[in-house]
């Protein structure tokens with residue numbers, strides 16, 4: 315993790331960095347219900363299976 319990077323004051327929060335689970339590239343673009351990797355051209359979806367809140 316790199317800290318100390320000045321976040322631009324403004325209108326949008328920085329997006330979390332996602333990595334392609336297949337090749338590790340960060341060139342991901344939204345694709346239908348998930349993401350598409352620009353490096354290996356795989357498309358995949360990210361599914362939330364828990365929120366961390368215990369009942």
Ligand SMILES: [Zn+2]
Nearest residue numbers: 334337351354
């Ligand atoms: Zn990839």
